[in-house]
Each structure stands twice: as C-alpha cells, then as structure tokens.
Amino acid sequence: MRQPLVVGNWKMHGNAGGIRSLMAELIEAEGAFSGAEVGVCPPFVFLPMVTELCADLSIRVGAQNVSQHDNGAFTGEVSAAMLAELGAAYVLVGHSERREFFAESSETVAEKFLAAQAHGLTPVLCLGETLQQRERGETEKTVLAQLDTVLAAAGVEAFANSVLAYEPVWAIGTGKTASPEQAQQVHQILREHIAVKDPAVADALRILYGGSIKATNARALFSQPDIDGGLVGGASLEAGQFAAICASMEN
DSSP states (O other): OOOOEEEEEOOSOOOHHHHHHHHHHHHHHGGGGTTSEEEEEOOGGGHHHHHHHTTTSSOEEEESOOOSSSSSSOTTOOOHHHHHHHTOOEEEESOHHHHHHSOOOHHHHHHHHHHHHHTTOEEEEEEOOOHHHHHTTOHHHHHHHHHHHHHHHHOGGGGGGOEEEEOOGGGSSSSOOOOHHHHHHHHHHHHHHHHHHOHHHHHHOEEEEOSSOOHHHHHHHHTSTTOOEEEESGGGGSHHHHHHHHHTTOO
8 A cells, every 4th residue: 555645845935934934833733644655855955954954853864856967066056965865865856846947857857766766765756737728638748648658768667766746837836726526637648658667666656736736635645546646836835824735535
C-alpha cells in the first residue's frame, strides 16, 4: 500500500519570524495528520532553519529547485550535494513555474532529476498542461511527453525512488481546481504508462495532485484510487488549512 504524502511548497514567501510562527503551529498540529507523510519546501535561505526545527519531528524538508550541476562556476545555483548536506529529503523538479518563467526544458528537468537521485534526494517530478493544451485535447500528449523525457534519461527503475506530481497549470493559483474525476483520469494515465514498463514500480509510485488544493476539496481528491496525496501551494502557508489538508488523508 502506498503511504500518502502531502508536500507544502512555500514558493518565494515568508520571512524568518513568519516561518518560525508557521512551523510552531504545524508542530502543534503534527499529531492530527498521522495518516500521511508530510513535507515542506521552504525558500533556499530558510532551509537550515526549517531543517533544524524539524529535526525531532516526522515532518520532512524539501527544496523547491536544484541545479543539474554538481559544482562549478554557476552563480546563484544550489547543488544536490549541498541540499543533502543540509538534510533535505525531497526536491521539486520541473515545477510549472520553473518551466514557464525560467524556460526549463524537459531535458533540463531530466538532468535535475538525475542529479537529485545521485545524492540521495527524492525528486518530486512535476508534470502538467496549460489551459490551452487542455482545451485542444492535448493533456495526455503533454504530460506523457514530459514524463517520457525523464524515463528516457533515467530508466523506469529510477522511479522506484521518486514521486510524481500532476499539476494542471490552469489550476495553480487561479482558484480553479480539476475535479476529482479529471485529476484521477490523468493520474491513471501516468500510472498506466509506467506500468507498461514495470508494473511493480507503477504500483508503488506515489502520484500527487497539485492545483489549488484546499481543506474543502482535499478529501474528495484524495479519495481517488490513483491520487496519493498533494503538492500544496498557497494553502500550505496557513497552518490550520495545511493541517486540515494533511488530516484529509486519514481513512
């Protein structure tokens, strides 16, 4: 049975005081979401602080991005080795905002996926389509093309130590959410695509939904057979809302 996973992506939000307060509230609520593995992805500069605060907790820490390079003259970049040394467990790769605003290609995403795994990090590979692509009926074509680039580079065996996150771009920060049925359809497509290559890997692979998850819609989404949790954006910055989303994984 796949263990549910809920990951909060704080994006470029917060300051030291606010994050300490948020973590204090999450620590207080920790017992309420024992049904799921929980992680948070703070901005790079707050990783040491959050890692220290989570040292004795079940809450795991991830990064929002990673360089595809191990070291070198890459000003402003952070390597997987550095993240591992700080105690990060997860790292997001291929988030739609990285693809859109920083022109990351699927080939670059594949390189980051490999770099993360080479240093013991679990990559959370983000896949998703824009509104225009969905309206043209290209959802399946789009997400499978993104997935296949990483499969070609890493091999299906690498997905035994990774997580997928389906994030319909049209539902991120817009207040729109894919219906549970729409989300399930894409999750099923992704799992079945992996299963063609390795059924055991596909069966164990956790696939998260990311797209305006809130406490009010989390349970309906998480009840779908191929949705194993969530990649939560704005709602993860509100401790009560995030705790309620995590608690929605309880049977």
